[in-house]
Every structure is written in C-alpha cells, then in structure tokens.
Amino acid sequence: MNLNANETMFLSITEVDEMKQRYLVCLDAPPHIVSDGLWRGSSQNTRTPIRSFLPLFELQVLLIFALTQICRLLLMPFKVPLFISQMMAGLILQALFAGEPLGSYMKVLFPYGTHDTITTVTSMGFVLFIFINGVQMDFSLITRMGKRAWTIAIMGLVVPIFTAVSMLAVFRYPLLDVVKDNYNNFVVALVSHTIISFAVTASLLNELQIQNSELGKLALSAALVSDVLCTFATTVGGVFLFCETSGSEEIIRNLLGLFAMGIFVPLVCRPVMFWIVRNTPEGRPVKDGYVYVIIVLLFMLGWASVKINQEFALGAFILGLAVPEGPPLGSALVKKLNFFGTTFLLPIFITICMLKADFSSTYSSTSVFTACVVIILTHLVKIIACTLPALYCNMPFRDALALSLILNTKGVVEIGLYCFLYDYKIIDGLTYGIMILSIIVVACTVQWSVRFLYDPSRKYAGYQKRNIMNLRPWSELRMLVCIHKPNQISSMIDMVDLFCPTAESPIAVDALHLIELVGRTLPIFIPHRIQRQESGIQHRSYSDDVILAFDIYEHEKPGAVSAYPCTAVSPLNLMYEDVCNLAFDKVASIIILPFHQRWSVDGEVEMDEKSIRALNCRVLEIAPCSVGILVSRAWQRMREETSIRLGLIYLGGEDDEEALCIAKRAMMKKGMKLVVYHLVYEAEKDWDEREEELEEMKNRNENNIRYQQIVAKEGSETAAFLNEVAKEHDFFIVGRRHGIDSPQTQGLTNWSEFTELGVIGDFLASPDLESRASILVVQQQFALKPRKTCLF
Structure with a gap:
C-alpha cells in the first residue's frame, strides 16, 4: 500500500515495516473536528473542510444516502430485499474508487483515516437495530411454542451444523490443499452460514407482507427459538475462540463476566422495567427520563461486552430481550430509536461493510469454487432439514418448501457478523468477499422463490356458498364482527341484534378486537374464552370492554x-x-366491518381512519364469505327503540339478494317495519319470484312490510328519491352491487367518494343528506378471482 500524506488525514506518514505494512503516522492533537469554513484562507493553521473530520463525515453520509436511494428506486421493480440496494451502493463506490478520473476525487472525499470514523459512528445503527429487534421479541413465547416450531427450529439448526462440520472433517486434507492456512477461518465462516436470525426473518416477512x-x-x-x-x-x-491463546484464567474471567451479565439483566433490569410499566398511567407515554436511562444502559452493556471479548451488539441484544415488549415501554423505545438507528445509520453501515470487501485482488479460482460448493451444499442440507419436519406435520409441500427457504434467508445480521469476523481477522479477505x-444471492433467491411458492389467499379458493x-x-348463523375502538361495541351489538337471534334460529358471533402491533414483531391472536377456561381466572387485557359487553349480551x-x-x-x-x-x-x-368514518351528533366527522378503510377494501377483495360494512350513527341505539323503520334499496343482483335475505331475518324482530324500494327503469307488473316471499313476509308480519316500486331512468332521479x-x-x-352497472345509477358513480360502499350506500352515507339512519352495505361472497375494490 502506497500512502501519500496529502491523501490522508495525517500530517506525515513514515513506513516502519514493509512486509507487515506498518506505518508511523503523525496527527494533530487535538484533531481537526470542525472546519473554519471555506473563506478563512489557506494558511497552514486553518482548519479547512477537506482536512476536518465532521465536514468530511457529513459529505460521506450525504453521498452514501443519495446512492442508496437511487439504487432503491432502480431495484424496486425487481422485488429485491431493501438492504440489497444499500449493498449495491457499496459496489458502486468501489467502482468509483477504481476508475479514473473519479478515483482521485473519491480519495479526497474518503481519505485514509476517516474510514474508522464513519465505521464507528454507523456501527451504532447496527447495535440499535439489534436492540430494537430484541425489544420486539416476545421472549416468553419460547415456553409457549408448539412442538412444530421447536422441531423445525432445532432440526434446521442442528442438522446443517453437524453436516457442515462432518463434511469439513472428512474432507479436511483436500480442503487444506485448496484453502491452505485459512482452513480454520473457513470453518468459522461456514458454520456461521447455518444460523437462523429472527431479525432477518422478520424483515423478509415484512417485505413479503406475510408475517401475519x-x-x-x-x-x-421457529426463528425466535433458533x-x-x-x-x-x-x-x-x-469466549474460547478469542481466549485460546490467553490461557485458562482469561477464559474463566470472560465466562464469569458473561454469566454476570446474563444474571444482572433478567433479574435486575427486567423487574425495574416492569416497575416503570406499572407506574405509567394507562394510555400515557413513558417518561423520557426512563427511556434515556435505558439507552445509556444499552451502551454500558455494550462496553462490558467488549471487555469480555464479545461483540458490542451482544449487550444490546440481551438488554432488548429484557425489555417488556409492546406498549408502553417497548413501543416508546422503538419509536425513539427506529428512525435514527434503522432508517438513518443502518443503511450507511451496510454500505461501508460492502465497501470493505476487496474484489480487486486475484484469488485462486479453485478456492472460490470450493467455497461456493460448500456454501451451496450447506444451504441444501438446511432446506431439507427444515422441509422434512414441516411435511411430517402435514404441511403442503409448497408451503413447507417456502418455510425452509424463509429460514435460509440472509440479511443485515449476517453482514454485521461477517464484518465483525473480518475486522478481528478471524476470516480473511477472500472468505469475507465470498x-x-x-448474502446477495441467497437473499434475492429466497425472496423471489417465496413470492412464487406461497399465496396466503390460496386457501380461500373453492369454498363457495358461505353467505x-x-x-x-x-x-x-355464524357471524364475525370486527371492532377497532370501544365506541364501536354498541353499534356492533345492535347489528347482531338486527339479525334477530332466537332459540330456534341461534347466532354464533365471533367478536374480533383488532389492535395495531406496536413495539413487538410477533403477531398475537388471543381467544379469550379458551384463555379464561385454561387459566381459571380472567386476566386484564385491552379487550376487557369487548369481552364484558358481549358476555352481557350473551x-x-x-x-x-x-x-x-x-x-x-x-x-x-x-x-x-386475521x-x-x-x-x-x-x-x-x-x-361485519365498521366504516372508517364516525360522525358526531351535529353531523361532523369526528373520526376518519384511513387504515380501517384500507382494511375494509382488502377484506372485500379476498373474504371467504359475505361482507357487510356498517355505517353507524354515533347517537343511535337500535336495541332501545320500540319501533325501527327499516328501508331496503333493491336494484337486482347477488348483493341485493343477500341484502333481502338479511331484511327477511330482521323482520322476525318485534317492532320492525320494512319498506322495500324497488328501483326499476320502467314500471313492472310484478316482482318475479320475490313476490311470493314478500307475500309470505306480509302474512307473517301483518302490515309491517311494504313494497314500493320506484321508476328511475337515470342517476339524478335516483338521487332525488334517496x-x-x-x-x-x-x-x-x-x-x-359489485361490478354491476344499471341506468338507475348512471352518473352517480362519478360522484362516489367511497367505492367500498357502492353507489347507493355512498350516497346515503353522505353528510349532505343530514340523515340519522345507519346503513349496512352488503357484498355477497363470490367465487371469482379477487378484484380491486378501492382506488386511492
């Protein structure tokens, strides 16, 4: 390496040992951190931007950030993992360094001596990423995992490691002839390739949108256990790897330090954190002081990890596992650290790790080929080891193969691990580059393969007549009602009561309380009736209001x-x-889904949740049964009314037939008065086969049902009638009326704001009508392929 002092941050460089490439450098003390600006002259004592650490760091970060965003935009159509674009930015920087004339400018922007600065600062992003993923893990779930997850995790971990070590032991001497002095480093790298990372698995599932x-x-x-x-x-x-040359005393000291950390964090830090949660009022955020203390403790444990010859991120991971997941503490930490750590610093860290890989050196083709073959064989063994237990558990072959590929993926954690091994010279440049x-090849292959193999909506195909x-x-009648907010409980119970449950025609209603996942990674589904039966007591939960209300109604x-x-x-x-x-x-x-808007007594919109609207649209696309969207007026309590005036707007089609069946059930309720408005293009003498049903309903309900035929030749006449x-x-x-056009609604579609309600439902839900009527918009289950229902 030929170093020129003008291309570095040092005052002078003197070569000490040519064989070992050792140099004696002279550096200003204190070093130039902040420059004096561009207009302070060019004297020797002036701190210019190019010779100061902070301006250079800012320029480097700006360049890397711009490259990563450009690569992300270019690679987005290819559906590759997000971190691949950050690695590609590192490859581009390498090419810029090697090329001319840009290489000379890059040496000015990245002079020798600043690499340690940007690496050290951005390594905090990797540490915070590990800590955040530790916080989002529900460590207590390990004791509640099913046998299937434990079997797949253990088989997917033990079998590949045993196979890799056995292969390396059997073919030790042929490999020694190829890799020569790097055999031990090669073993460490290959064994590390068999690990399963929870953070990487969670990131992949998040990008594929299938973690739920x-x-x-x-x-x-399975990834959590592994x-x-x-x-x-x-x-x-x-501990033994770093201390094999230091004697037994250092090994014992490091083991004791590791044991002390493993005792201190769960038995001291975790109870203190639970005390913080208990002393935080419900619905209120955790005090910032507590959050800052935990962040300081995070770096103190990282320092302690380095002292016992472990990676800095180990202390962050152990502390993250000790933090109670979810709100209020876990979500507060994730919210505080996620942007600074994962969004800002982590992409730069990945780019710098890629920049360290030296692909310009000449390597033996035999060594590269041998390494690639061993890596491929290790992954094939790992795929088989994960697929066979899944097949034994009666999982379909495509799903079992997709699961094994997911557990084989590589990502950010492996990049940090290999960088750590390379920095400590446990592996050489050849192994690090391979x-x-x-990682790039495996991550892209896994993502593309899983997209092809697994479709979560496939299991709904072929199930018809669930209406x-x-x-x-x-x-x-089995119903599913969804609740997001406590104020939706009453309207949903009113909706169930509209279906007139009786002992002769009972209703089984599943009330699903939907809560946003914050501060944790694993989605949770809790059937409260089973939970109470198993525990014998009723534990307090966020769904207490829902449980109590439906228990009373039952x-x-x-x-x-x-x-x-x-x-x-x-x-x-x-x-x-879900x-x-x-x-x-x-x-x-x-x-039954709640509408995303809620009105106050004076008719103003007091709640407008765009996420609920997106949920409703997606359910309408893939639902395995009929779907109803309830537009509820906040002030109305139907169960308290002695007489309810029910209106049915009928134009024809499967959706209107389903609405008519619901109205037929509702007429069994005492005090219900129904008017069926049949919108026709021109007057008709009868109502085909539905006339007999109406007559039957009239006879059963005396004068509580009325049929009225309305002639509407265009949308304006329909709007005036409504x-x-x-x-x-x-x-x-x-x-x-999904996918059906008629003259009666012509022109109204152009004014429709919420397509999930249909033309008529959207018009009735408009606040301009000043109506106090609640609305149920019904879509009958259809067996066709999913179609788009909302345009945003």
Missing part, C-alpha cells in the same frame, strides 16, 4: 346467542389476514 399469515407466524416462532439458541452457542464459543456476495342466502332455514339472550370474543394484535396493513383467517376457520356466513326517503328510516340495508 399462518406460514409467517410459524416462521417467526436465534436464541444460536446466540447462546456462538457467545460461549466466542460471504458478502453469497346468508344459501344458509339452511332455522340453522345457526346472558341477555340465553340459548339464542353464543359470543366468542378474541383479540388480534397485528400490523395495520395485515389485519385483513379477519379472513378467523372467518374461514369459523365457517362464518358474513363479516334524498326524500333518507330521513324517513332509522336503518338502511343496501347491496354493494
């Missing part, structure tokens, strides 16, 4: 209603998976 699916939950559970076992094994092995490239129209008379309707409250904690963009999975498993005939009857009813039932 059955496969995603199983993969996260990650904890891997961390324990590599930590203990690292491992870095293997109310095809329900047998006097059979049990007691008010003995033999007519069976309520099964449950809670799903998941990301907002994946809540539809809804559809539960409806599928419970063989529900209809899902404007007249909007204030005459307490409740409307309308079909969404």
Whole structure:
C-alpha cells in the first residue's frame, strides 16, 4: 500500500515495516473536528473542510444516502430485499474508487483515516437495530411454542451444523490443499452460514407482507427459538475462540463476566422495567427520563461486552430481550430509536461493510469454487432439514418448501457478523468477499422463490356458498364482527341484534378486537374464552370492554346467542389476514366491518381512519364469505327503540339478494317495519319470484312490510328519491352491487367518494343528506378471482 500524506488525514506518514505494512503516522492533537469554513484562507493553521473530520463525515453520509436511494428506486421493480440496494451502493463506490478520473476525487472525499470514523459512528445503527429487534421479541413465547416450531427450529439448526462440520472433517486434507492456512477461518465462516436470525426473518416477512399469515407466524416462532439458541452457542464459543491463546484464567474471567451479565439483566433490569410499566398511567407515554436511562444502559452493556471479548451488539441484544415488549415501554423505545438507528445509520453501515470487501485482488479460482460448493451444499442440507419436519406435520409441500427457504434467508445480521469476523481477522479477505456476495444471492433467491411458492389467499379458493342466502332455514348463523375502538361495541351489538337471534334460529358471533402491533414483531391472536377456561381466572387485557359487553349480551339472550370474543394484535396493513383467517376457520356466513368514518351528533366527522378503510377494501377483495360494512350513527341505539323503520334499496343482483335475505331475518324482530324500494327503469307488473316471499313476509308480519316500486331512468332521479326517503328510516340495508352497472345509477358513480360502499350506500352515507339512519352495505361472497375494490 502506497500512502501519500496529502491523501490522508495525517500530517506525515513514515513506513516502519514493509512486509507487515506498518506505518508511523503523525496527527494533530487535538484533531481537526470542525472546519473554519471555506473563506478563512489557506494558511497552514486553518482548519479547512477537506482536512476536518465532521465536514468530511457529513459529505460521506450525504453521498452514501443519495446512492442508496437511487439504487432503491432502480431495484424496486425487481422485488429485491431493501438492504440489497444499500449493498449495491457499496459496489458502486468501489467502482468509483477504481476508475479514473473519479478515483482521485473519491480519495479526497474518503481519505485514509476517516474510514474508522464513519465505521464507528454507523456501527451504532447496527447495535440499535439489534436492540430494537430484541425489544420486539416476545421472549416468553419460547415456553409457549408448539412442538412444530421447536422441531423445525432445532432440526434446521442442528442438522446443517453437524453436516457442515462432518463434511469439513472428512474432507479436511483436500480442503487444506485448496484453502491452505485459512482452513480454520473457513470453518468459522461456514458454520456461521447455518444460523437462523429472527431479525432477518422478520424483515423478509415484512417485505413479503406475510408475517401475519399462518406460514409467517410459524416462521417467526421457529426463528425466535433458533436465534436464541444460536446466540447462546456462538457467545460461549466466542469466549474460547478469542481466549485460546490467553490461557485458562482469561477464559474463566470472560465466562464469569458473561454469566454476570446474563444474571444482572433478567433479574435486575427486567423487574425495574416492569416497575416503570406499572407506574405509567394507562394510555400515557413513558417518561423520557426512563427511556434515556435505558439507552445509556444499552451502551454500558455494550462496553462490558467488549471487555469480555464479545461483540458490542451482544449487550444490546440481551438488554432488548429484557425489555417488556409492546406498549408502553417497548413501543416508546422503538419509536425513539427506529428512525435514527434503522432508517438513518443502518443503511450507511451496510454500505461501508460492502465497501470493505476487496474484489480487486486475484484469488485462486479453485478456492472460490470450493467455497461456493460448500456454501451451496450447506444451504441444501438446511432446506431439507427444515422441509422434512414441516411435511411430517402435514404441511403442503409448497408451503413447507417456502418455510425452509424463509429460514435460509440472509440479511443485515449476517453482514454485521461477517464484518465483525473480518475486522478481528478471524476470516480473511477472500472468505469475507465470498460471504458478502453469497448474502446477495441467497437473499434475492429466497425472496423471489417465496413470492412464487406461497399465496396466503390460496386457501380461500373453492369454498363457495358461505353467505346468508344459501344458509339452511332455522340453522345457526355464524357471524364475525370486527371492532377497532370501544365506541364501536354498541353499534356492533345492535347489528347482531338486527339479525334477530332466537332459540330456534341461534347466532354464533365471533367478536374480533383488532389492535395495531406496536413495539413487538410477533403477531398475537388471543381467544379469550379458551384463555379464561385454561387459566381459571380472567386476566386484564385491552379487550376487557369487548369481552364484558358481549358476555352481557350473551346472558341477555340465553340459548339464542353464543359470543366468542378474541383479540388480534397485528400490523395495520395485515389485519385483513386475521379477519379472513378467523372467518374461514369459523365457517362464518358474513363479516361485519365498521366504516372508517364516525360522525358526531351535529353531523361532523369526528373520526376518519384511513387504515380501517384500507382494511375494509382488502377484506372485500379476498373474504371467504359475505361482507357487510356498517355505517353507524354515533347517537343511535337500535336495541332501545320500540319501533325501527327499516328501508331496503333493491336494484337486482347477488348483493341485493343477500341484502333481502338479511331484511327477511330482521323482520322476525318485534317492532320492525320494512319498506322495500324497488328501483326499476320502467314500471313492472310484478316482482318475479320475490313476490311470493314478500307475500309470505306480509302474512307473517301483518302490515309491517311494504313494497314500493320506484321508476328511475337515470342517476339524478335516483338521487332525488334517496334524498326524500333518507330521513324517513332509522336503518338502511343496501347491496354493494359489485361490478354491476344499471341506468338507475348512471352518473352517480362519478360522484362516489367511497367505492367500498357502492353507489347507493355512498350516497346515503353522505353528510349532505343530514340523515340519522345507519346503513349496512352488503357484498355477497363470490367465487371469482379477487378484484380491486378501492382506488386511492
């Protein structure tokens, strides 16, 4: 290496040992941190920007950030993992260094002596990333994991390691001839390639948007077990690896230090954190002082880890596991550190790690080929080891193969691990370069393969007639109602009561309380009735209001209603998976969803949740049964009304037929008065086969049902009619009429704001009508492929 003092941050450089490339450098003390600016002259004592650490650091960060964003935009159509674009930025920087004339400018921007600065600062991003993922882990779930997750995790970890070590032992001498003095380093790198990282698995599932699916939950559970076992094994092995030349005294000292850290964090830090949670008022954020103390403790434990010859991130990971996941403490830490650590510093750290790989040197083709073959064989063994237990657990082959590929993925954690091994000269440049490239190949292959193999909505295909129209008379109606906010409980119970549950025609209602996943990675599904039966006591939860309200309603309707409250904690963009999975498993005939807007008494919009609207649209696309969206007026209590004026808008089609079936059930309720408005293009003499049903309903309900035919030749006439009857009813039932156009609604579609309500439902829900009527918009289950329902 030929170093010129003008291309470095040093005053002078003197070569000491040419063979070992050692130099004696002279540096200003104190070093130039902040420059004097561009206009302070060029004297020797002036601190210019190019000779000062902070301006150079800012320029380097700006350049890397710009490159990573450009690479991300260019690679986005290829559906590659996010960190690949950050690695590509490192390759581009390498090419700029090697090329001319840009190479000379790059040496000015990245002079020798500043690499340690940017590496040290951005390494904090990797440490915070490990800490955040530790916080998001629910460590207590390990004791509650099913046998399937434990079997897949242990088999996927033990079998590849045993196979890799056995292969290296059998072929030791042929490999020695190829890799020569790097055999031991080669063994360490290959064994590390068999680990399963929870953080990497969670990141992959998040990018694939399947962490809330059955496969995603199983993969996260297996990765959690494997990650904890891997961390324990590599930590203990690292103690002996670093101390093999230092004697038994240092080994004992490091083991004692590691044991003390393992005792101090769970037995001292974790109880203190639970004390913080208990002393934080419900619904209030944790005090910033507590958060800052935990962050200081994070770096203190990192310093202690380095003192016992471990990686700095080990202390962060152990402390992260001790933090109670979820709100208020876990979510507060994630919110404070996520942007600075994961979004800002981590991409720069990945780019710098890629920049360290030297691909310009000439390596033996035999060595490279041997390393690639061993890596491929290790991954094939790992795929087989994860696939066979999954097949034994009766998992479909495509899903089992997708699961094994997910558990084989590589990512940010492996990049940090290989960088750590390279910095401590445990592996050489050849092994480091091969491992870095293997991460790119494996990550891209896994993501593309899983997208091809696994489709979570595939299991809904082929299940038809899960609707109310095809329900047998006097059979049990199974419903799923979804609740986001406590103020939606009353309206949902009113909705269930509208279906008129009786002992002869009972209703089984699953009340699903949907909570946003914050401060944790693993989605949670809690069936409260089973939980209470197993524990014998009722634990306090965020769903207490939902549980209590439906328990009271069930007691008010003995033999007519069976309520099964449950809670799903998941990301907002994946809540539809919980809804559809539960409806599928419970063989529900209809899902009732709350509308994303809520009005106050004076007609003003007091709640507008865009995430709820996205959930409703996604459920409408893939639901395994009929779907109803309830537009509820906040002041109305239907169960307290002695007489309810119900209106049904009928135009024809499957959705309107489903709405008619719901109205038919509602007419069994005392005090219900129904008016069916049949919108036709021109006057008709009869109503085909539905006339007999109306006559039957009239005879059963005397004068509580009325049929009225309305002639509307265009959308304006329909709008005028709806404007007249909007204030005459307490409740409307309308079909969404998905994919059906008619002259009666021509022109109204252009003014429709919420397509998930359909044309008629959207018009009735408009606050301009000043109506106090609640609206149920119904879509019957269809067997066609999913179609887009909302345009944002």
